[in-house]
Amino acid sequence: MARGVYIHIPFCHQICNYCDFNKVFFKNQPVDEYIEALGREMEMTVAQMPEAFTNIETIFLGGGTPTALSAQQIEKLLGLITKHIPMSSVKEFSSEANPDELTIDKLQALYNGGVNRLSMGVQSFDQSLLEKIGRTHSNEHVYETIQNAKNVGFENISIDLMYGLPGQTMEQWQETLEKALALKLPHYSAYSLIVEPKTIFYIQYAKGKLHLPTEDLETDMYSVLMDTMEAHGLKQYEISNFANEGYESTHNKIYWDNDEYAGFGAGAHGYLEGIRYSNVAPIKKYIETVMAGERPLLHEHEVTADEKLEEQMFLGLRKSAGVTHEEFETKFGQPMLSIYKEIIDQLQQEQLIELDSEGIRLTRKGRFIGNEVFQRFLVGE
Template identity: 85%
Template sequence: MARGVYIHIPFCHQICNYCDFNKVFFKNQPVDEYIEALGREMELTVEQMPEAFVNVETIFLGGGTPTALSATQIEKLLALIAKHIPLSNVKEFSSEANPDELTVEKLQALFNGGVNRLSMGVQSFDQDLLKKIGRTHSNEHVYRTIQNAKDVGFTNISIDLMYGLPGQTMEQWRHTLEKALALKLPHYSAYSLIVEPKTIFYIQYAKGKLNLPTEDLEADMYGVLMDTMEAHGVHQYEISNFAHEGFESTHNKIYWDNDEYAGFGAGAHGYLRGVRYSNVAPIKKYIELVMEGHRPLLQEHSVTKDEKLEEQMFLGLRKSAGVTHGEFEQKFGQSMASVYGETIPKLQREGLLETDAQGVRLTRKGRFVGNEVFQRFLIEDE
């Protein structure tokens, strides 16, 4: 049963140098036809498995950039969502946004259409770094857009930050955190740069032209992030996410709880009825399949019992609360100790995990090497 719905908008007015998500330049794209196709995909999927959508808690508009759409297109999209997805139990309705294209008109369209949470891609408050990573907004755009959002009625606003950027110094990172926290927002996300294939940065990296911080400096930046957020009363509830009490991202928690969600749009991923699936990515192919009455599936994979066990640990350990014994036993009918009776004690001895009567979680040391810890929970390794 889907707890959440993810809807992918693959259009951007500017392509960031680090982004590997399915996206295209907005100009000359069949945007209106794509929105119609989204509505049709939602209709087809809900018709096929209506029971999966009776308790949807969250909706998330991602991209690409949902705010690349015009206010009229946003209104059309939100009307189609309301038409095809049961909204009676939705608590959180989020949209990603770029600060320099989120006009008052678009903010009003989002708010009137039910969106109650904004996630803005700010990344840095250093203008030179913003240019290096391909961002087009200024600090003034950020300040003005946040104020406009508050004036429209938004109270749940988050911004994304990045560290480990090319040429970034600790001084620049501290400055960005200072400026971000001065905004007194309820939620912050902060991610280290990962150089992904098929990105501008990857090409530069392959040519030896990408001046990245050392691993030690990047780790120090993460440590400063955790300490600075804590000092300002913004608690860390996941490896990369920080919030004031009551403003944690419900939608992202669905992923970390390893629960099911629907994914709509070109290149979107979903997890329904025990099956992980992905949609075709080319926009014209996606539109063609959907308008012919087909779900636009590229591939499907029925998740095995072992994979579910592994994913419960990989994803759940991202949360500061970790994985509780109760939720593990409720899902799988067996204890964590019966599955990971060797792995967990070893990681404890190495200072990477801590356990108690409630469950298992990463230590501070473990957060710095999370991916290495997660790999240890592969069943074949156990």
């Protein structure tokens, strides 16, 4: 049974240098046709497996950039979502947004359409770094948009930040954190830059033209991030996420809890009825397939019993609460230690995880090399 719905909007007015998500420039794209196709895909999928959609807790509009759409297109999209997705149990309805695109009419369209959480891609408060990574907004856009959002009625607002950016200094990172926290928002996400294939940064890196901070400096930036957030009363509930009590992202927790969710749109991924799937990515192909009455599936994989165990561990350990004995035994019918005692003992000796009567979780030391810890739970590692 799905707990969440992810809806992919693959349109952008500006392509960021680090982004590897399925996206295209907005201009000359069949945006209205795409929105119609999204509605059709939702309708078909819910009709095929209605039981999977009886307890949807969250909906998330991602991209690309959902706020690349016009206010009228946003209204149309939200109308289709509320028409085809059972909404009675939805508590959190989020949309990603760019600060320089979120006009008052778009904010009003989102709010009136049921969206109650905004996740804004701010990344940095240093203008030179914003230009390096391909962002077009200014700090003034951020301040104005957040105030407009509050005026419209939004209370649950989050911003994304990035560290480990090309040429970024510790002073720039500390200044970004200071300006971000001065906004007194209930939620912040902060991610280190990963140079992904098929991005502008990857091309620059391959040519030796991308000058990144050292590994030690990036580690120090993460340490400063954790300490600064804690000093401001924000709880780190996941490796990269910090929130006031009650403002944790329910949608993202679905992924880390290894629970099921539906993915709609070109290139979207989902996990329904034990099957992980991905949709076709080309927009024209997606529209043609859906409007021909077929789900636009590119790939399906039935998750094996071993894979479910692995995913429970490496996704769950991203959470500060870690993986509890109770949730593990409820899902798999056997104690966690009956399967992973040797690995857990070794990680304890290395002071990378801690074990108690509640469960296991990363130590502060373990958070710095989380991926290495996660790999220990994979078959064959």
